[in-house]
Amino acid sequence: MKSAPALDALWVQVAMLTEDGQLRRLSGTFARFVGSLGTATPALMLACVLLSELEGRGHSCLMIDQLALDPATLMAWDKEQWDALARSAGTLPRNRKGWIDQLTASDQVWHVGDFDFDQPLVLDGERLYLRRYWRDETLVAHTIRARAGLVREVDAPSVRIWLDILFASERRTKGPDWQKLACAIALRGSIAIITGGPGTGKTYTVARLLALLFAVAPDAGRQRIALAAPTGKAAARLKQSIDKALTELADKVGTTLPLRDLTARMGAARTLHSLLGARPDTRTFAHNKGNPLDIDVLIVDEASMVHLEMMASLLDALPVGATLILLGDKDQLASVEAGAVLGDLCRDAQAGGYSAATMAYALAASGETIPAEYGGAGGALAQQTVMLRSSRRFSGPIGQLALAVNAGDVARAEEVLRAGDGTVRWIEHGHQQHVVQLAFDGYAPYLSLLGEGDGGQAHETWVRAVLHRFEAFRVLCAVREGEWGVGGLNDAIEQRLDGAGLIRRRGEWYVGRPVMITRNDYGTGVFNGDIGLTLGDPARPGSLRVYFLEGDKVRSVLATRLRHVETAFAMTVHKSQGSEFAHTVLVLPRERGAMIARELIYTGITRASAQFTLVSPLAAILGESIAQRTQRASGLREMISG
Numbered sequence: 001m002k003s004a005p006a007l008d009a010l011w012v013q014v015a016m017l018t019e020d021g022q023l024r025r026l027s028g029t030f031a032r033f034v035g036s037l038g039t040a041t042p043a044l045m046l047a048c049v050l051l052s053e054l055e056g057r058g059h060s061c062l063m064i065d066q067l068a069l070d071p072a073t074l075m076a077w078d079k080e081q082w083d084a085l086a087r088s089a090g091t092l093p094r095n096r097k098g099w100i101d102q103l104t105a106s107d108q109v110w111h112v113g114d115f116d117f118d119q120p121l122v123l124d125g126e127r128l129y130l131r132r133y134w135r136d137e138t139l140v141a142h143t144i145r146a147r148a149g150l151v152r153e154v155d156a157p158s159v160r161i162w163l164d165i166l167f168a169s170e171r172r173t174k175g176p177d178w179q180k181l182a183c184a185i186a187l188r189g190s191i192a193i194i195t196g197g198p199g200t201g202k203t204y205t206v207a208r209l210l211a212l213l214f215a216v217a218p219d220a221g222r223q224r225i226a227l228a229a230p231t232g233k234a235a236a237r238l239k240q241s242i243d244k245a246l247t248e249l250a251d252k253v254g255t256t257l258p259l260r261d262l263t264a265r266m267g268a269a270r271t272l273h274s275l276l277g278a279r280p281d282t283r284t285f286a287h288n289k290g291n292p293l294d295i296d297v298l299i300v301d302e303a304s305m306v307h308l309e310m311m312a313s314l315l316d317a318l319p320v321g322a323t324l325i326l327l328g329d330k331d332q333l334a335s336v337e338a339g340a341v342l343g344d345l346c347r348d349a350q351a352g353g354y355s356a357a358t359m360a361y362a363l364a365a366s367g368e369t370i371p372a373e374y375g376g377a378g379g380a381l382a383q384q385t386v387m388l389r390s391s392r393r394f395s396g397p398i399g400q401l402a403l404a405v406n407a408g409d410v411a412r413a414e415e416v417l418r419a420g421d422g423t424v425r426w427i428e429h430g431h432q433q434h435v436v437q438l439a440f441d442g443y444a445p446y447l448s449l450l451g452e453g454d455g456g457q458a459h460e461t462w463v464r465a466v467l468h469r470f471e472a473f474r475v476l477c478a479v480r481e482g483e484w485g486v487g488g489l490n491d492a493i494e495q496r497l498d499g500a501g502l503i504r505r506r507g508e509w510y511v512g513r514p515v516m517i518t519r520n521d522y523g524t525g526v527f528n529g530d531i532g533l534t535l536g537d538p539a540r541p542g543s544l545r546v547y548f549l550e551g552d553k554v555r556s557v558l559a560t561r562l563r564h565v566e567t568a569f570a571m572t573v574h575k576s577q578g579s580e581f582a583h584t585v586l587v588l589p590r591e592r593g594a595m596i597a598r599e600l601i602y603t604g605i606t607r608a609s610a611q612f613t614l615v616s617p618l619a620a621i622l623g624e625s626i627a628q629r630t631q632r633a634s635g636l637r638e639m640i641s642g
């Protein structure tokens, strides 16, 4: 069938925007595919292009009112770019209602409530979805809503006795002890969310929650507890911190509670993929509603990195009677994939919104009074959400900077950066060579240890020491491409290190090459985001292995078996989530309008535990980025509260 002239013109514009890098090739292809399933009106095709494009940017749906009101802003395009595209499509609906009517009339769109014959697109109220995302979002919303409404009977006086023991000798900070409150609130629910910035004590709190569960649950000895996180590194860190906290607690409470048994019974922390039983090359998992996980309590750390599809799979596989505890920093960057689940779930965490009943229970169970300013008419999930508000690790300039950025206070952020006390530093008008020099200095310690060799000590001990030194420093980029991106900087850093004789690049693999895995590989047991170092294999001189640190364990894989890797002297901020480096260098690009927002800057800063350096080619880009917020379209909140 010949396409209408308006459609031809639309495809020409779509092709131009694709050439210009404003659209993914996939977006046009997807729209044509949908068009091939029924009548391809220009309005529907345009909506498909935009929906697919937004999905690539992490949105789970297209908000029709934004499409009708301000499409250029929605797409982060110039007005001229939008106008040209809209003109090419001919007459488009004039308003929200017009769009909804047109979409509802399309054979390819299921309007929720109408007859469903598995159309690829779903219109739910004013949100247009790809069917898969609608299904995931609905599952997450309904399951969380149901869980949030399930509040157990708790013997508050005995909980209070235990909480007083577990939090004994705490130095009082100003205001209530939110950690204690979090334990009391989480104990009664089938779901709880504990959010807070770095060092606010999320793992410290959850270790006490486990001890509390152990103390008061009637079948404590049989509780099956699982720990998980989105990445292997985050899982290993969670396990380490919980073990450490429980060991300290065990010393404190003595024989009153056999906490060492609890630690021994908990087992390793796993990645969510492995917990759910990922199947190579499919999106499905061994565990699901029909074959649920065999657990009573699941603790998931770094929940901000859990994308919509993974959260849906997790909730689907969780037995109805099990308790889910999500830990994470709501202000961090969301996952690369669509959805900003933790951010959506925690939208009211700052304000609290606790009901009178929650406040009364919290007081009875913890002895802590929630200040009236945090009272309100929050929904069921708000009653099960606690934000930890003071950081033990981040009180110095790095913490002040993170706070200022989070609050959108550009002047304060610049002031902290310019105060330059050595902990934070800003190279305002930087050149690539500044970053290269910082990398040279930052990576010299591990490279010099490499150069010295193992000196006769056990190979694994030496490898662990090299890996620890490598983990102390990292260059983080906001973008992938160009002089200021991961690619350009890795090249420049390699060249400099090679020139100085610290590495000897021979082809792709060389001793000292840090690599990041870019795709899960079940055969070798490495996962997207894992970072390792290439070193000689003592058992087979001349061959190279990549060594990975998991907690304190060292694991290695023959380098030539790893196919999906990239050099990792510099990496993206996105991929750095869940990691911390003593000295972190954050590099901003020159281009304006790159999609850099406050959450990215905040995440970069909070990766630094002792020293933070910002390098920007232009000073203004910092303020512009802080002023910009990432808003991902989703219907999660509306569905949960509706």
Ligand SMILES: Nc1ncnc2c1ncn2[C@@H]1O[C@H](COP(=O)(O)OP(=O)(O)OP(=O)(O)O)[C@@H](O)[C@H]1O
Pocket: 170, 179, 196, 197, 198, 199, 200, 201, 202, 203, 204, 205, 241, 392, 393
């Ligand atoms: N109430 C407390 N009393 C004493 N020390 C505490 C308390 N809360 C936390 N800490 C200490 O502060 C440090 C940070 O705590 P923790 O690791 O639990 O924070 P976190 O929020 O999980 O951090 P991250 O986001 O980096 O994982 C730890 O050394 C912990 O032992």
